[in-house]
Amino acid sequence: MFTTVVTTRLNEALGLVYSSKESVIAALECNRGVYYSRSRAALWRKGDTSGHYQNLHRIDIDCDADALRFTVTQRGKDVKAFCHLNDLTCWGKPTGFRGLEETLAKRMKDAPVGSYTKRLFNDPVLLRNKLVEEAQELSECVSRQHGAEEMADVLYFAMVKAATLGVTLDDVAVELDKRDRKVTRRKGDSKEDRIKAADAILKK
Amino acid sequence: MFTTVVTTRLNEALGLVYSSKESVIAALECNRGVYYSRSRAALWRKGDTSGHYQNLHRIDIDCDADALRFTVTQRGKDVKAFCHLNDLTCWGKPTGFRGLEETLAKRMKDAPVGSYTKRLFNDPVLLRNKLVEEAQELSECVSRQHGAEEMADVLYFAMVKAATLGVTLDDVAVELDKRDRKVTRRKGDSKEDRIKAADAILKK
Known part of the structure; x- marks a missing residue:
């Protein structure tokens, strides 16, 4: 299991999620943000229910090989929200x-x-x-x-x-x-x- | 223990670290990036040995209250490096x-x-x-x-x-x-x- 920071192409932090080997493979296969949901104990293709999906651009592993970075474009119908509270980031509205x-x-x-x-x-x-x-x-x-x-x-x-x-x-x-x-x-x-x-x- | 993403004032992800209640209090007390080092099992005031310290601007907790964001200015003598490999981020050089x-x-x-x-x-x-x-x-x-x-x-x-x-x-x-x-x-x-x-x- 890898802690994963999801970022924009400007490297802005949208939020933290988790990845498994399976979710990384699934993400690469469909070019979308796919993660591992610990609460559901299952793969989670972000946006399938909310409509707030992501195009995946790249995946990087950090210097000590235990944290991933997903670089994505966050999509959405009305707002671009990574967060379930309808904000772009899980730490509130961007500045x-x-x-x-x-x-x-x-x-x-x-x-x-x-x-x-x-x-x-x-x-x-x-x-x-x-x-x-x-x-x-x-x-x-x-x-x-x-x-x-x-x-x-x-x-x-x-x-x-x-x-x-x-x-x-x-x-x-x-x-x-x-x-x-x-x-x-x-x-x-x-x-x-x-x-x-x-x-x-x-x-x- | 809180997973913590460290970002610039533009919300750019520098890397992932961990915080304890004690490290958050210490960070606020000295207005610096202070974290909890799991490998040393001790508080870690970033930059004390490397010189690559951080001025702390704010701390935010995420939407489900389990991940922190530290907003900092990364300092350094020659280069501004969050990462021990002398890059700004733990995922390599910024783009x-x-x-x-x-x-x-x-x-x-x-x-x-x-x-x-x-x-x-x-x-x-x-x-x-x-x-x-x-x-x-x-x-x-x-x-x-x-x-x-x-x-x-x-x-x-x-x-x-x-x-x-x-x-x-x-x-x-x-x-x-x-x-x-x-x-x-x-x-x-x-x-x-x-x-x-x-x-x-x-x-x-």
Whole structure:
């Protein structure tokens, strides 16, 4: 029996479960989160009754070979909940980057009156101008605290845009990992034509 | 005895350990990661011998009250390693956002010849132009795959800037959570003067 931490592709802990040799084989065979339920003394293919199933990406064993990590994408009809209390994690609602992603997903469905995020969803020009403006402000930072604040701003506006496209944090992580596996990066000088295009937009 | 997952402020799983009532009290008393070592049958204040200690931010208990989550900042002299194999996690080197952060930290210390990241560290104007340009490109995306790629670009250049300021992903998460606790957000129209400043820079 292996203690198993279930994580997202960003390695965020969703909860702890148990695995047996049989449940690991079953998980690999159907590419889903399958575990061993100690209370039922049986294999447990997560989501079969709740609808909150998981696509399995990889299984890793830890440094002393007694704890597994399942990397999954948590699925669900209305909410993405690993926990039986309908939260993403067994330790409650997510905070940080994932908390922001969840808040934006909610605002997409049903925003309160006067929601600034909703205004951004409905006004692509405002969203574009704010994102470019915050990128600029981050670039000018010279202190750590100010840098953290401006990074949070850039992330907020970038994730509002991502939400409109259905892009998740996990999609971005996958993209970064693809590049990390390449030996060489495309070397980017800043592009004259892109700068002119930005000029034109920012001048409006 | 509680199975305990140790995570960063972004909820990334560093590894699994065990806690006793006594180790939890000790952890809270000294604001450090303190656990129960089953092999030594004794309290274990992580880092006392390795130097890889942890600042403790919070302890949460899971939905069925049998697994703890310790949220910590992992510290270390040279590397930030939770694992005795000198990796951040017990399942190997981090990928995704944290993998990028580690790569950038390495490039700050010692970059290979021809490193594009090093060039960005040394050329704040190029870095600024690229970040503004990628923010622009993200804004224009209409497909999910392209959006994920442009988000990865924005994140890469923003994190290069963050690295130069010593800003970590955890700092950004803390900033986002501060804002989430506020009832109202500052409503940002795009600022005329900032747009003009961006113009001036992009025209050069």
